[in-house]
Amino acid sequence: MDTAHLVDLLLAVGMVVLALQVVSERAVLRSIILFVVFGLVMALAWTRLQAPDLALAEAAIGAGVTGALMMMAWRRLLIINPDQPADTPRGRSRVAVPVALLAAALVATIGLSALNIDPHANGAGLIALDELTDTSLGNPVTGVLLLFRNLDTLLEMAVLLIALLGARAVSTPAHPNEAAVVETSAPLVGALLAILVPLSILIATHLLLAGTNEPGGAFQAGAVLAAGGVALVLTARLQPGERPGVVTQLAVTAGLLAFVGIGVGIMAFGEKLLVLPGTWAIYVIETAMMVSIGLTLALLFAGAPALVGRPK
Amino acid sequence: MTEILFVLAASVVFGIGVWGLLIAEHLLRKLLALNVMSSSVFIIMLVVAGGGPDGPDPVAQALILTGIVIAVAATAFALALMVSIYRKTGRASITEKGDDDR
Amino acid sequence: MNFQDGIAVVLLIAGCFFYLAGTVGLLRFGDVHSRLHALTKADNLGLMLVCAALAVLAADWRISALLALIWLLGLLAATVSAHLIARHARRGWE
Numbered sequence: 001m002d003t004a005h006l007v008d009l010l011l012a013v014g015m016v017v018l019a020l021q022v023v024s025e026r027a028v029l030r031s032i033i034l035f036v037v038f039g040l041v042m043a044l045a046w047t048r049l050q051a052p053d054l055a056l057a058e059a060a061i062g063a064g065v066t067g068a069l070m071m072m073a074w075r076r077l078l079i080i081n082p083d084q085p086a087d088t089p090r091g092r093s094r095v096a097v098p099v100a101l102l103a104a105a106l107v108a109t110i111g112l113s114a115l116n117i118d119p120h121a122n123g124a125g126l127i128a129l130d131e132l133t134d135t136s137l138g139n140p141v142t143g144v145l146l147l148f149r150n151l152d153t154l155l156e157m158a159v160l161l162i163a164l165l166g167a168r169a170v171s172t173p174a175h176p177n178e179a180a181v182v183e184t185s186a187p188l189v190g191a192l193l194a195i196l197v198p199l200s201i202l203i204a205t206h207l208l209l210a211g212t213n214e215p216g217g218a219f220q221a222g223a224v225l226a227a228g229g230v231a232l233v234l235t236a237r238l239q240p241g242e243r244p245g246v247v248t249q250l251a252v253t254a255g256l257l258a259f260v261g262i263g264v265g266i267m268a269f270g271e272k273l274l275v276l277p278g279t280w281a282i283y284v285i286e287t288a289m290m291v292s293i294g295l296t297l298a299l300l301f302a303g304a305p306a307l308v309g310r311p312k
Numbered sequence: 313m314t315e316i317l318f319v320l321a322a323s324v325v326f327g328i329g330v331w332g333l334l335i336a337e338h339l340l341r342k343l344l345a346l347n348v349m350s351s352s353v354f355i356i357m358l359v360v361a362g363g364g365p366d367g368p369d370p371v372a373q374a375l376i377l378t379g380i381v382i383a384v385a386a387t388a389f390a391l392a393l394m395v396s397i398y399r400k401t402g403r404a405s406i407t408e409k410g411d412d413d414r
Numbered sequence: 415m416n417f418q419d420g421i422a423v424v425l426l427i428a429g430c431f432f433y434l435a436g437t438v439g440l441l442r443f444g445d446v447h448s449r450l451h452a453l454t455k456a457d458n459l460g461l462m463l464v465c466a467a468l469a470v471l472a473a474d475w476r477i478s479a480l481l482a483l484i485w486l487l488g489l490l491a492a493t494v495s496a497h498l499i500a501r502h503a504r505r506g507w508e
């Protein structure tokens with residue numbers, strides 16, 4: 001067994017052990033933290049599978065944003081009722097183990113038999129790679145997301161917006177200080193923010209621009225931007241607001257508007273629906289998507305329809 | 313070899329997720345289990361799609377990327393629902409009627 | 415194995431040793447402050463040694479600069495988070 005396979009084995013065992021701990025740990029907060037670790041091991045697995053785009057997305061969105069959202073939700077529960085037990089008893093279910101074993105066996109059977117199928121000579125992935133040489137894009141994943149299957153991406157932006165609107169509809173407005181976890185007066189916090197927030201904007205811009213040719217793209221960039229927003233919310237530099245202004249509403253819908261605007265507007269020039277007219281259109285749409293994704297995730301984290309600056 | 317290993321590990325993780333979903337009472341734990349399940353499905357999707365020397369199938373990668381973002385959107389909405397259920401009922405679990413006195 | 419690889423291996427092993435020490439400290443020490451002490455000191459040094467080993471292996475200025483940046487960012491995050499955890503622990507805040 002060579003080193004590469006040893007790494008695979010470590011990652012596989014790590015995933016299984018961490019998944020088991022996530023679901024069987026009794027303290028909820030520990031479960032959430034273990035889930036973040038599970039997400040980071042997943043990111044390593046994506047790297048091993050030569051999918052750096054997915055590794056970036058998993059680390060930023062799967063582990064980072066999801067973990068932050070879960071911790072904030074747990075905090076909200078504690079604010080509503082501070083006497084809440086940190087441990088949650090396991091439910092009793094006689095069918096749990098057999099059903100889980102069956103599910104695992106079913107998935108393994110499907111997966112292993114699908115491995116034996118020879119790849120189709122005209123598979124969508126190969127066609128996408130072929131067509132990519134006609135475009136100026138170097139990253140095939142960005143190509144698929146924005147050129148070949150962009151209806152998926154458009155609807156994905158719609159789903160993100162609907163999730164935000166849905167969350168807004170079911171929740172009562174957050175208290176201005178509810179999301180601020182860190183004492184605003186703590187020394188070093190200001191220094192950290194002074195470095196972290198510009199850095200998150202810089203890295204997001206880099207991921208966005210690099211995303212056309214290298215790993216990266218609007219989703220990873222948006223998540224990094226959201227991380228900067230989360231840091232500002234945690235330190236109360238940004239506080240939940242009650243009423244979204246025009247800027248917030250525009251920023252949240254920018255991705256969708258740019259996509260639909262260009263995708264439908266192009267039909268006036270005799271093109272088909274959602275055929276993007278060139279690299280500039282990809283940059284415009286990706287930038288708008290990054291802003292929308294970042295702000296939407298930050299708003300979902302803050303649990304508020306808008307974010308406002310701290311009152312002086 | 314790598315493919316088979318990852319498919320097997322992901323299947324086990326999927327089973328663990330199903331088990332966690334069934335035994336969890338707290339809604340937050342159910343969401344964690346669901347997220348674990350979706351991660352394992354993504355791994356299997358990528359491995360099964362195969363690929364060339366330049367890396368895995370780009371269409372599969374794009375679909376999984378979409379899936380990751382949809383998963384976080386759905387999780388965020390579900391968490392908002394959970395908080396609101398807790399605010400109304402004082403419980404972060406959904407139990408059937410008559411199930412309360414366990 | 416040439417000279418360059420030899421240096422990298424020594425640095426990697428040293429880095430892993432500090433990570434191991436930091437983790438043992440995290441698990442064995444009793445209170446929050448001692449645990450933070452073990453984590454921040456040992457792991458930051460471990461990260462530096464691992465980054466240095468990778469820089470030696472890469473033998474490229476661009477990659478070395480990026481690795482140095484990664485170490486500095488890790489240092490920044492570790493410093494501030496340890497500081498905040500210690501403050502909360504001292505005030506008995508859960």
